[in-house]
Amino acid sequence: MKKFGRGMATIMFGFGYGEGFPDHSIASIEIKEDERIVIRTAAADVGQGVITTVIQIAAEILRINPNYFEVVQGDTHKTKNSGSTSATRQTYFTGNAVKKAAEDMLANLYHYGSLEFRSNHPEIAIEDGKIYMYDDPDDYITYWEMAERVKERGEKLEAEGSFFPVTYSPDENGQADKVYVAYTFLSQVIDIEIDTDTGIIDLLDVYSAIDLGKAINPKNVEGQIEGGTVQGLGMGMMEDQVIRNGKTLNAGMTDYLVPTSVDVPKFKHYLVEEEDSEGPFGAKGVGEPTLIAAAPALANAVYDAIGVRFFDLPISPSKIKKALKEKEENS
């Protein structure tokens, strides 16, 4: 028999290292004569898309198509510290650092533009890689020409930005004014079916609503929600590195199982974008929060389906079947 169940979970996640730990990102932007804009940051792109995120932010500020950008990303000798890709911090921290660098660059484009056009900022327009006077759009110089001219001055068309918000270390009672820079919230509803013959959970649908301030790239945010949720569901129902007497019994992917394409549910998302955080364009981090609600929502759905609470993870078929039997025997 198949039994339907539905569970909800709401979670929060304070992101950034917090707790007074120095947490900052440094990034720089250089406009090159050869039609490239180079962003330098040590922020590691582990697949989550920080490269694309910072390009979008810089492109927005510098008013030019993302295709012109190149990111120099991971080389201790070519980039400055951008902190770790962890604590759900890169969009907020490195995003802000890049935004500041881009703003500095934009200001300098105005500065050098005003020198070229013997004018002042209000009369200058900057758009799509061109600098010109509002009243004469045809007489423009490109960013690349500008880079060349700045170079002739013996300078570089380069800007650096950093972001270093303060947090405080909690006292011995765990108390402080600001422990984390901000919090991301997410609510999730998960629908499942339990096969009472086998104790196997079928994942049907997952509904998520996330308070993320602003999605710099909505599709990438969806990717985070889907990927995070599936990791959380793996934690909820199958993943378990079994270590007995110090030795791992299932080292390898034969018996350490994560969900496959036929195990995963369907998704529907809602992005709450109030643009009210201090991150770039109001964005908050999403990486970790997307994982956290899944296991408890699943546990609540299992309870809804069969009326049994599970306090130990993972909620495996063996545990479900045993609980069903005990329930039957007791009734």
Added chain:
Amino acid sequence: MTDQSKRIKDYFCKHTTRCTIEGVKKSKRFVGHDVLKADAWDKVTGDAVYPDDISFDDMLYIKIKRAVHPHAILKDIDISRAKKVQGVVDIIVAEDIPDVRQFGLIIRDQPVLIAPGEKMRYMGDALAIVVAETKEAAKKARDLIKVKVEELEVITDPFRAMEDDAPNIHPDGNIVITHHLNRGDVDTAFKDSAIVEENRYQTQFIDQLPMQNEAGVALYDERHGVVDIWAATQWLHDTQADVAQSLRLSKDQVRIIQPTIGGAFGKKEDVSVHIHLAIAAMRTGRPVKLCFTREESMITQSKRHPITIINKTGVDRDGYLTAWETKFIGDTGAYASSGPAVVHKGMYHATGPYNCPNLRGVSHAVYTNNTYAGAMRGFGTAQGAFAYEQQMDILAHKLNMDPAEFRLKNIYKKDSITPNGQQLTHSVNAEETIKRVMELSDWKGGRK
């Protein structure tokens, strides 16, 4: 638009609803848009270069001989037969690198190689670095290394580790760190509560399981005195610093170049191949490569902490949370890694996004002889949520309330105060997420 291209377009809006006001969205050209990922082209063509994809002529291969017992004193290591394997270039044991220092993310408690007389504390501890002309020779030689140990009690769980008569895994005792939370008057509040619910939750060891295992290549540039390491890390400059201090080099002498990273999820915060690569490259003067197998990766590198969580939650007749007492005991395994930060971060989030005026908590990160636990997506809070969100559900059912309504009643709003006493001054739209997810899922009250 043809039917087919209409269907194609549908793929891009089928999953998501967004509440951004159309005007705001349109005011931005690139932010808020589905700009295609800059790195996707390299990744769909196979052009992207991951650590294992880097090779040099004249490159040597490394295999690591690892612990033979989870808690034992190394009495003797015999590499004589291993050295005879054709193609072996160097076998490095602790006595070859007397000046090398321990490493670690927060506490430098991890030895680079275990020396005779010292302890191996888990199955991933390294005993010797085997460097050979071929992978096969390196494997063969590794398997011919003979080790004698004096076995100690294997501490398999944190509760045993905290007992007075448990042997110390590290000199300063088995409790790595303890944190507290105290707000309001918990005892009185429990007395005045209509319902008090107490449960004990247990989570498990989880492997982050990024699709790419730890791997890297290193090269020693003798002229400049710089060792170049191509290996993934989630924090370039921190890994650089740890490698440099361990090898007593300046940071400038350690250059880490990030290849494409095949997933991380917290697992690539810790040093893995880096120091061994650097040592082998510097000693042999040749390019060296070290790739973990999946088994090695799972046994050697960090895990998600199993945490025992004991939650006692009080609620009044109207369904408002009154008091919360929590205990987090995390098994951080043989080394601290991110453990000193993970377990109490979980506790700091112990009540979830709900107002609760009185609370008390304690957390311990504890050493055992299990594979060490460190960072994984969620960082203690994923374990915590499994506990607090079931508490909420249980209480809702006991109160005969719709679990969603119960959550809405207690949810953080602007100016709510977290367990740490942090006032939430901005960007607190937790309530909105509940309402929206109810709408999206057509939530019709809690079922029994």
Added chain:
Amino acid sequence: MQITLTVNGEQRELEVTPYTRLLDLLREDLGLTGVKEGCGKGECGACTVIMNGELTASCLVPAPQADQAEIITVEGLGTRDNLHPIQESFVEAGAVQCGYCIPGMVLAGKRLLDENPKPTEKEVRYGLSGNICRCTGYAKIIDAVMLAADKLAVEGSDSND
């Protein structure tokens, strides 16, 4: 020993040993590093190639067993500037995160569509079930294969015009 095989349309003669896996041969001897090793035991699909028309875990093929075989790797599909529709779909659907599973996924998607040009979502899921992805939760990868099916159908109908 000597074997002959065709890789991405090109015939190659190679000296191999049986402890060389097809995976090693492709990556190390032929430099086709788009073929990835994730587990070495046929449990993850990162090393997937199309061998004689079928999906194959190249980590489980001793090189001599690839004698006379026809192999397609991700490098045999399209290039950066001229992506195969399935590759293009992966880019457009946002199916790529860390990318380590992607070469195998792309080939699994291609193989599925070769046999079944109009798959249902369920068929797509089964077609990809030998390839583990840890980043995406598969949703966008499934989208990508469905999108590619549509693209190929449009392409097919265009060429019929």
Added chain:
Amino acid sequence: MMRKSPMKQESRQTISGVDFKEYFQPESIQKALEIRAEYGDQIEVAAGSTDLLVANYEKLHEIKYWLDLVKLDQLKKIEVIDNELHIGAMVTHLQLMKSDLIKKNLAVLAAAAEDVGSPQIRSRGTIGGNICTSSPAGDLLAPLLSYGASFKLQSTEGERIVKAEEFFTGPKRNSMETDELLTEIIIPLTDNKREGSWIKVGRRKALVISTLTLAVVLEFEGEKIVKAGIAMGSVAPTPVRLKGIEAVMVDQKLTDLDYKALGREVKASINPIDDLRGTKEYREDVAVDVMVRALKEIERKVSS
């Protein structure tokens, strides 16, 4: 501190990093049998290699002698001879699941083949390999037992036919001699109506080693069951045929049987263990319910 100091060459290096001696890829069965006879248990037999390369991961270079059957095209055929289906040992899972002959006559075997591992494994892994690996969890093994399959073992000395239920002797052990090769699987066909059910229980829906498998094959004359084949995997040291239960069912009408009681019989007849894939208790309890499910499924098929 780290000076360049390659290892001192105080001792001559004499141990080879590689033990490999010879790789045989014969093109005739006769030649293969001769090699097998000569090397016996010294030689690793490679069929689809999907088990061999897993078992020898990281130590392939230690295999001295290889006998690769991949060029024996004679063993890749599925054909009917004298009302028996002959399946060559080198037939892949993919061939099995796609073969019309198999789908029509041995639907339970075809379904099991479809559940093996992943597309990547099914394209290479073979029925002969699945049998010779003799894992209690081998997905094809319960169906083969329930169809009453026999295995043809050949050596230079001759050939012998062994019944499937006599072949498996323990976990990854079987009664094949070190000079023998499995060449063919023989399954009797019937003109009677044959219906069956295949159930695989695993901890996820694909790419998983079975926690438990059940294959039920019933042959009917009219409504009466004239032959029953019931077998399970992963519930004992070997895949097992439950002959006691088969006997109870023969000569009965399916709908007259007490499915739940039969399920409990199944539970009593198996001897599972606790392992990573499930507990003993789980396997026993699930065995009851999947037996009921299988019989209901057959009932539906028969009545439609």
